[in-house]
Amino acid sequence: MIRPIASLGRGTLEALSALGRASMFLAQSAVGIPSREGWHLWLRQMHFIGVMSLAIVLVSGLFIGMVLGLQGYTILVGFGAEDALGQMVALSLLRELAPVVAALLFAGRAGSALTAEIGLMKATEQLTSMEMIGIDPLRRIVAPRLWAGFISMPLLTVGFSVVGIWGGYLVGVQWLGVFDGSYWSNMQSSVAFVDDILNGMLKSVVFGLVVTWIAVFQGYDLIPTSEGISRATTRTVVYSSLAVLGLDFVLTALMFGELG
Amino acid sequence: MKRSKMMEFGVGLFVLAGILGMVFLGLRVSGISLGVPQDTFTLQANFANIGGLKSGSRVAMAGVTIGRVSDVALDTEWLDARVTMELDEDLEGKISRDSTASILTSGLLGEQYVGLSVGGDPEMLEEGDTIRDTQQALVLEQLIQQFVSNMTSD
Numbered sequence: 527m528i529r530p531i532a533s534l535g536r537g538t539l540e541a542l543s544a545l546g547r548a549s550m551f552l553a554q555s556a557v558g559i560p561s562r563e564g565w566h567l568w569l570r571q572m573h574f575i576g577v578m579s580l581a582i583v584l585v586s587g588l589f590i591g592m593v594l595g596l597q598g599y600t601i602l603v604g605f606g607a608e609d610a611l612g613q614m615v616a617l618s619l620l621r622e623l624a625p626v627v628a629a630l631l632f633a634g635r636a637g638s639a640l641t642a643e644i645g646l647m648k649a650t651e652q653l654t655s656m657e658m659i660g661i662d663p664l665r666r667i668v669a670p671r672l673w674a675g676f677i678s679m680p681l682l683t684v685g686f687s688v689v690g691i692w693g694g695y696l697v698g699v700q701w702l703g704v705f706d707g708s709y710w711s712n713m714q715s716s717v718a719f720v721d722d723i724l725n726g727m728l729k730s731v732v733f734g735l736v737v738t739w740i741a742v743f744q745g746y747d748l749i750p751t752s753e754g755i756s757r758a759t760t761r762t763v764v765y766s767s768l769a770v771l772g773l774d775f776v777l778t779a780l781m782f783g784e785l786g
Numbered sequence: 787m788k789r790s791k792m793m794e795f796g797v798g799l800f801v802l803a804g805i806l807g808m809v810f811l812g813l814r815v816s817g818i819s820l821g822v823p824q825d826t827f828t829l830q831a832n833f834a835n836i837g838g839l840k841s842g843s844r845v846a847m848a849g850v851t852i853g854r855v856s857d858v859a860l861d862t863e864w865l866d867a868r869v870t871m872e873l874d875e876d877l878e879g880k881i882s883r884d885s886t887a888s889i890l891t892s893g894l895l896g897e898q899y900v901g902l903s904v905g906g907d908p909e910m911l912e913e914g915d916t917i918r919d920t921q922q923a924l925v926l927e928q929l930i931q932q933f934v935s936n937m938t939s940d
Binding site for chain 1: 790793794796797799800801803804807808810811812814815816817818844897
């Protein structure tokens with residue numbers, strides 16, 4: 527009788543203490559804003575996290591835009607409303623697809639790599655050695671990665687949207703013959719800069735923070751064995767995908783629902 | 787050293803591409819204009835029913851966009867809708883006093899907009915004037931109702 531209740535209590539305490547550790551971790555490492563001497567560390571991470579993720583994000587964006595163009599056209603043409611294609615492609619990309627899909631790809635491409643990298647540093651006791659010689663690993667290792675992810679994510683999302691809208695244009699206008707002028711003008715009359723574009727960017731900033739946070743924390747907090755690293759890498763992808771999808775619903779309800 | 791320069795170049799290019807993409811989204815996709823906001827002149831009109839007209843809807847004359855609806859409010863004196871429009875400044879003093887404002891729909895399912903058609907009065911509308919002659923929005927339910935009652939009375 528006592529045992530299940532005790533194990534429930536233990537589980538809750540463990541979850542709370544992990545949350546507490548993660549928050550302390552974020553607070554301590556986010557202070558390490560890229561400074562003059564830390565510049566090259568941040569730059570290297572921007573290159574690895576941002577620039578190297580660009581290819582997969584842009585290719586996915588292109589295909590998603592093209593699929594949206596194709597599917598949207600076949601549905602809209604039934605109502606004789608294929609002129610609204612631009613509006614449909616742009617709004618669905620800017621509000622939902624670009625922030626969410628870019629964040630999911632980012633978690634798979636960059637998040638898992640961050641966890642494995644920091645995890646291996648911990649397993650080979652590099653982090654402890656740094657502390658021994660008086661270097662704060664949170665500032666030296668974690669902070670540049672956190673900031674790079676945080677800054678890269680919105681940039682990747684912009685790229686995703688732009689390429690996706692272009693993909694929709696390729697399929698809708700060039701291939702299926704929607705009138706060029708109505709594709710752009712319908713888009714312009716329905717997309718609002720603050721409500722749609724900036725809200726989408728805000729989403730991607732939040733997702734960037736959450737995904738990198740989960741990734742570096744899982745790496746920093748793992749059990750330093752080869753099995754621990756593989757588990758933590760899996761957890762990074764699973765947790766950040768779930769967090770992105772769940773947060774997306776909350777943010778959408780706040781931004782576009784009648785709640786906000 | 788050379789590798790670090792390449793990396794800086796790559797990151798710089800990445801950030802630059804992000805900023806350019808944002809500019810593209812702003813200008814081409816949401817259609818905001820960077821220029822100084824054009825000088826406008828304001829007209830008002832009262833409608834019995836505005837249908838789905840909202841602030842930001844376009845105002846057109848002969849099909850050409852000449853301005854935007856800047857405000858829609860209930861006129862508490864007459865209990866109808868008071869629509870404020872901002873038109874291009876060049877048109878100030880060129881729209882006659884007996885012009886008609888009507889709420890039209892672009893296409894069957896499209897957005898609603900205000901259409902202005904010019905009258906023949908030599909007196910012109912000035913800043914802040916009210917257009918007297920207005921036509922309310924076509925409401926589909928009312929049309930169907932009229933049609934049905936005409937059918938049954940025959």
